[in-house]
Amino acid sequence: MNIIEFLISPAEASKRSGPNDRIVFSSRVRLARNLKSYPFPGHAKKADRIKAYEILFPAIRALPQMGPEAFAESLEKLTALDKQILVERHLVSREHAAKGAGSGLILNREETLSVMINEEDHLRMQSLRPGLQLRQAWLAIDAVDSDLETRLDISFSDKYGYLTACPTNLGTGIRVSAMLHLPGLVLGEQINQIIQAVNKLGLAVRGLYGEGTEALGNIFQVSNQMTLGESENEIVERINKVLLQLVEHEENARQSLLEKKPKILLNSIGRAYGVLANAHTIQSKETMNQLSLLRLGVDIGLFGQTPKALVDELFLISQPAHLQLNHPDREKLAAEDRDIYRADMLRERMKSVPSPQEPAAPPSEAPV
Amino acid sequence: MTCQFCKQKDATVHLTQIVENEVKKVDLCENCAKEKGVNDPAGFSLADLLLGLGASQQIDEAGDAKGGGLRCVRCGYTQADFKKSGRLGCSDCYDVFADGLDPLLKPMHKGIRHKGKVPGSLRRATDLNQQLLTLEKDLQGAIAREDFEQAAQLRDQLKVVRTSAKT
Numbered sequence: 001m002n003i004i005e006f007l008i009s010p011a012e013a014s015k016r017s018g019p020n021d022r023i024v025f026s027s028r029v030r031l032a033r034n035l036k037s038y039p040f041p042g043h044a045k046k047a048d049r050i051k052a053y054e055i056l057f058p059a060i061r062a063l064p065q066m067g068p069e070a071f072a073e074s075l076e077k078l079t080a081l082d083k084q085i086l087v088e089r090h091l092v093s094r095e096h097a098a099k100g101a102g103s104g105l106i107l108n109r110e111e112t113l114s115v116m117i118n119e120e121d122h123l124r125m126q127s128l129r130p131g132l133q134l135r136q137a138w139l140a141i142d143a144v145d146s147d148l149e150t151r152l153d154i155s156f157s158d159k160y161g162y163l164t165a166c167p168t169n170l171g172t173g174i175r176v177s178a179m180l181h182l183p184g185l186v187l188g189e190q191i192n193q194i195i196q197a198v199n200k201l202g203l204a205v206r207g208l209y210g211e212g213t214e215a216l217g218n219i220f221q222v223s224n225q226m227t228l229g230e231s232e233n234e235i236v237e238r239i240n241k242v243l244l245q246l247v248e249h250e251e252n253a254r255q256s257l258l259e260k261k262p263k264i265l266l267n268s269i270g271r272a273y274g275v276l277a278n279a280h281t282i283q284s285k286e287t288m289n290q291l292s293l294l295r296l297g298v299d300i301g302l303f304g305q306t307p308k309a310l311v312d313e314l315f316l317i318s319q320p321a322h323l324q325l326n327h328p329d330r331e332k333l334a335a336e337d338r339d340i341y342r343a344d345m346l347r348e349r350m351k352s353v354p355s356p357q358e359p360a361a362p363p364s365e366a367p368v
Numbered sequence: 369m370t371c372q373f374c375k376q377k378d379a380t381v382h383l384t385q386i387v388e389n390e391v392k393k394v395d396l397c398e399n400c401a402k403e404k405g406v407n408d409p410a411g412f413s414l415a416d417l418l419l420g421l422g423a424s425q426q427i428d429e430a431g432d433a434k435g436g437g438l439r440c441v442r443c444g445y446t447q448a449d450f451k452k453s454g455r456l457g458c459s460d461c462y463d464v465f466a467d468g469l470d471p472l473l474k475p476m477h478k479g480i481r482h483k484g485k486v487p488g489s490l491r492r493a494t495d496l497n498q499q500l501l502t503l504e505k506d507l508q509g510a511i512a513r514e515d516f517e518q519a520a521q522l523r524d525q526l527k528v529v530r531t532s533a534k535t
């Protein structure tokens with residue numbers, strides 16, 4: 001089956017909801033695992049890589065959690081556009097998308113479980129959930145892993161735990177991460193301070209698109225760095241605690257902007273609306289930043305009944321591969337044409353969004 | 369600011385990380401960031417970069433102490449390969465390059481011993497081994513303190529655990 005036909009539509013995918021999804025887009029937990037008897041994929045000769053693939057592929061496919069409707073394919077069968085779409089959906093890593101024969105992807109129908117075969121390790125298995133659901137994501141991937149270890153001979157050492165190609169993943173092989181929308185902390189100029197504080201706890205923060213304070217769309221990813229010497233539960237709980245605090249800081253930052261700098265805030269959001277609804281050419285970078293402000297406006301109730309899901313869908317379908325996919329003849333668009341096509345799409349979709357209203361006055365300032 | 373790796377292009381990717389209470393800053397260009405895998409947020413780890421920066425010396429020192437030119441018999445991976453990529457070739461490499469590993473792992477991780485999930489097939493054995501280790505340590509302590517009553521009890525417990533470890 002074609003991966004494009006398989007994937008949940010951007011409109012539907014954006015409707016998924018979870019706890020704290022005003023601020024936390026999604027949670028993910030990834031495990032790295034390797035077969036005992038084969039060299040790691042990066043060092044394996046082609047024959048060994050394919051032998052490992054032939055053991056792994058049917059084993060993953062047979063997982064009850066994958067179900068009968070899973071998408072399972074070798075990467076050589078996917079086009080460049082297919083792979084780019086998967087990267088934009090965060091279902092495979094950029095590194096994995098660059099691979100071909102001897103590497104594969106198995107994805108369940110709900111897109112909550114994605115297994116990359118022969119990435120840097122033989123297996124990179126990830127569990128995905130909307131909103132802040134790290135514990136659920138960990139429990140789900142833990143169950144998959146426990147099932148799999150009865151079918152496969154997984155490499156494990158008493159001292160170093162699960163052995164991985166790179167020593168940075170050694171031990172639990174776990175990477176716990178969440179994608180956050182933090183426009184309040186960015187506009188309130190607190191973001192650098194927050195990033196440093198989170199770094200001090202041994203967690204990495206980076207812009208999902210762009211870098212550092214220039215994180216496009218004010219979207220950040222928080223993840224653990226250390227995998228050895230700390231149990232999975234400890235790691236999950238630690239990050240969960242930090243994320244709950246980040247959510248609180250972001251909510252406070254938004255509240256304080258509304259109270260102390262309402263004109264600056266409303267001006268930014270109003271202009272973002274103006275650009276998105278009226279531009280005739282717009283680059284990806286600007287789109288992300290304006291959509292971030294639009295989402296903030298929706299969150300604080302400036303756009304009536306406009307659903308958050310619409311903004312999230314626009315985030316997704318403004319990405320280059322998604323734009324190209326939607327273009328009537330799907331030809332490879334030149335960058336300028338893509339910017340025009342992006343603006344056309346945004347103007348059309350913004351017709352359903354009313355112009356921003358004044359926010360309701362906070363209770364403390366309400367007339368008695 | 370120029371890139372710390374190629375020392376040519378402008379650094380546009382800036383990372384800060386605290387490793388062992390020390391602030392480490394890494395500034396690199398788009399190209400090097402891509403090359404070092406910094407572009408995949410889920411897979412990225414600063415330790416990866418540090419592995420490339422400060423680690424090669426330690427890998428060499430550990431290897432040279434063994435006469436240099438360590439090589440994994442099973443997969444053919446060499447000390448030079450390890451130094452160059454910061455990655456290992458197969459599971460056996462972890463034994464071959466063991467001496468150079470611990471000093472590398474220390475600044476990178478919380479500890480240098482695995483804590484957490486253990487495969488089901490090993491779980492029972494590991495639990496028993498852990499019990500044995502603890503009991504043996506307690507026994508030695510009791511003997512050192514000349515607490516012979518306690519020592520006798522611990523010896524009996526050890527016998528029980530040893531028997532079940534064999535089955």
Ligand SMILES: [Zn+2]
Pocket residue numbers: 371372373374375376377396397398399400401
């Ligand atoms: Zn560079």
Ligand SMILES: [Zn+2]
Pocket residue numbers: 440441442443444445457458459460461462
């Ligand atoms: Zn080896």
